[in-house]
Amino acid sequence: MQDKTHFEGQMQRVFKAFLSEPKTMRMVATETDIVRSNITRYVDCWRKLGSIQLVKIGRCPITGYSYVGFYTTDKSKFSEPLQLPLFK
Numbered sequence: 001m002q003d004k005t006h007f008e009g010q011m012q013r014v015f016k017a018f019l020s021e022p023k024t025m026r027m028v029a030t031e032t033d034i035v036r037s038n039i040t041r042y043v044d045c046w047r048k049l050g051s052i053q054l055v056k057i058g059r060c061p062i063t064g065y066s067y068v069g070f071y072t073t074d075k076s077k078f079s080e081p082l083q084l085p086l087f088k
Contacts, residue, residue: 024062026063055071
């Protein structure tokens, strides 16, 4: 069984991969050699925290799928929220 520090290390590597430029989850999985299901879990957690944002929809350069999300953790590339939050 993997220990907690192993997954914390994975999260840091994935976060850094999304920081350099907007990428698909598949691109990050290929770059970091981390299982995509883990990346999906991290992205879900970060979206809830506001630490990652979907910046565009496009064609994945690896799979060729035409409707995939490109995410970034670089706050300077975040767009303004389209809707005001209901609760603060």
